[in-house]
Amino acid sequence: MNSQLIVPEDIYTDFLSERQFSVQYLSFDFNSLQDIFEIGENILKQISKPEYSEFLKTAMKELMQNSIKATLKRLHFDQKGLDMRTEYSAGMQSFQEFLNSARLKELPSELQFSCQVSFQKIGKTLFIRVLNFGTLLPQEIRSIEAMLDRGRRNDSVADLLEDESRLKEGGGLGLSMILVIGKSLHFSGDFLSYRSDSGLTEFCLKIPV
Numbered sequence: 001m002n003s004q005l006i007v008p009e010d011i012y013t014d015f016l017s018e019r020q021f022s023v024q025y026l027s028f029d030f031n032s033l034q035d036i037f038e039i040g041e042n043i044l045k046q047i048s049k050p051e052y053s054e055f056l057k058t059a060m061k062e063l064m065q066n067s068i069k070a071t072l073k074r075l076h077f078d079q080k081g082l083d084m085r086t087e088y089s090a091g092m093q094s095f096q097e098f099l100n101s102a103r104l105k106e107l108p109s110e111l112q113f114s115c116q117v118s119f120q121k122i123g124k125t126l127f128i129r130v131l132n133f134g135t136l137l138p139q140e141i142r143s144i145e146a147m148l149d150r151g152r153r154n155d156s157v158a159d160l161l162e163d164e165s166r167l168k169e170g171g172g173l174g175l176s177m178i179l180v181i182g183k184s185l186h187f188s189g190d191f192l193s194y195r196s197d198s199g200l201t202e203f204c205l206k207i208p209v
Helices: 011-016 034-046 050-080 088-100 138-153 157-167 174-184
Strands: 021-025 115-122 125-133 192-197 200-208
Touching: 011 021, 011 034, 011 115, 021 034, 034 050, 034 115, 050 088, 050 115, 050 125, 050 174, 050 200, 138 174, 138 192, 157 174, 174 192
Parallel strands: none
Antiparallel strands: 021 115, 115 125, 125 200, 192 200
């Protein structure tokens, strides 16, 4: 198992007993997430839903990378001595430069994890929650809501790509793509949600099983 992960013992026993278990990621390296994807795939096998494997990998990759970036963003602002509420534009310009160069490799001692992924089956629903430190700012919420709205408006990947080409908004299609693919699998409309308060942000996937 990846040394950058903290994984509880007997995770599959906990899962089958409908107890939540959480995996903590201790790195900022996007290339080291495969072990968490494999946990998700093994859970789908446990509940006889291997057909959701590609969707789950796509969704988890997007949510975890977003979570890690959110943690990195807040560390970057702190290191630069910038106030995210009043100096967001200036900080984001230097943050993009920071992302394109060498990232932080080690987790600062003040943080427990860069992101945390929790799994739990309750009845006929699989819950996957991705958590990071930091409360969303109003401009971040607006960006998330815009991406979710695009996912709700479009019913296929082709429609979403056409919408992106027409609007030329940029900013990525990740959250929109999760919604569109989930709809193609006949998931209910509220299968992706988020909340942000008390210094934490969490995205939650609800997958019918």
